[in-house]
Amino acid sequence: MNAPSLGPLLDDFSKVLANDPGALDVNSAMYVPNLHGVGAEDVIALLERAIRRTDDEGQIYYFSGQRGTGKSTELRRLATQLNAQSDTRAYVVDALEYISDTHPLDTLSLLLVAAIAFADRLAQPDGLGVAPAREDGLLARFTGWLRTEVDITQVSIGGVKAEFRKQQQSIVERLRSFDLTRQERVMAECRAYLSDMAEAVRATWQCRRVVLAIDSLERLRGIGGEAGAMFERIVRVFDGGIAQLRVPGVQMIYSVPPYLPYLTNVKALVRLFVLASVRVCQPPATARREARIEGVAAMRHVVERRFPRWRELIEEPALDRLILASGGDLRQLLRRLVLDVLDEAYFQQERLPLQASDAILEVVLKRHRAEIGNLVVRNEFPLLRGIAQTHALDLERREDLPIVAHFFDVRAVLNYRNGVEWLDLNPLLWDLISTSPAVQPATHEPGTA
Incomplete structure (x- = not known):
């Protein structure tokens, strides 16, 4: 397929992602079963059993x-x-x-x-x-x-x-x-x-x-x-x-x-x-921040259900890179990362299907790193660094509770579950928090300078 013919395909894929279907019924063609795990990892199965008994x-x-x-x-x-x-x-x-x-x-x-x-x-x-x-x-x-x-x-x-x-x-x-x-x-x-x-x-x-x-x-x-x-x-x-x-x-x-x-x-x-984020990374005790094959494949399946021809526009390793950057957050992957990549690629169709090393991916990821970085302020970094290091909450002051609530609200912090529960930063914040110099903890209202 030559590059000019990919314009309609880009439009079709973008339209699917931009028009969020909202909550899905289990019989929807877009629904992916077992996205969050099976058996004891399936929170809905646990809740159903609690109700029944x-x-x-x-x-x-x-x-x-x-x-x-x-x-x-x-x-x-x-x-x-x-x-x-x-x-x-x-x-x-x-x-x-x-x-x-x-x-x-x-x-x-x-x-x-x-x-x-x-x-x-x-x-x-x-x-x-x-x-x-x-x-x-x-x-x-x-x-x-x-x-x-x-x-x-x-x-x-x-x-x-x-x-x-x-x-x-x-x-x-x-x-x-x-x-x-x-x-x-x-x-x-x-x-x-x-x-x-x-x-x-x-x-x-x-x-x-x-x-x-x-x-x-x-x-x-x-x-x-x-x-x-x-x-x-x-x-x-x-x-x-x-x-x-x-x-x-x-x-x-x-x-x-x-x-x-x-x-x-x-x-x-x-x-x-x-209900935790999709576990696209291994648990910290197993292999901290390394890709979890099953979780990445599950997220890839979500994309497949929405647009089966996606591989004509973005190669699998490139999509996997975006999946890992999303931290297992479906909305961040579909309506932000992938959609923005498609928009960037629309006027550079000769580069399709995009490879994992394509500069377009880095442009989009850099933009989203800056956006989520703007949702936290520097004297909140120690709290974020503590979560990144321990994968849990160990707060010293009660005044920090609303700030941590803000982290969850803007998805600066994501929660996961795999037998045990753990926390980690949004992957887009990993480098920012790990390389920032130490400052005093926050004492202000969350999200304000």
């Missing part, structure tokens, strides 16, 4: 992992597997369809979003069938309660989502004005409605177990000076408010930020399941 229908679980690891896709797989069992009905709802990712979360607003999202989901044809249409039905009573108790106007069954987002700021202010007694009452009523909805599911589907997963909460973030405040809210809700998040009759799964299990004591209080 519990008799406590008020159990809660935390599900964590960084953006780009495929959590939403894997939660869908969990629901599919659970729904294949006659005694279980599982639902996944996305919290960020109702609130923004900078929403000042508290336990009351989380329970309210959970109840609203569950009601919306049950209003769909495969929810409670014809029951939602009844004017005196459960979901109609719930929306009436939203109008009177929370003052969310113009809501209807199955149509709460748009109104909640539209009125989000005024709802936050209204909830903040509630005194403690009213807050406790509204939270109790939210839990009661969630329990009633679960009971309606059991009656409709003749099942024993109801599971509700609240997705995307790990994407909540603070901007600028609000970063520390958001960190404190997250810890207060998911560490300090565990008892309030339990719902009788429902096994609840809450997605939580990836820093939470490292910076709090939640592991001792809640069953926690962490």
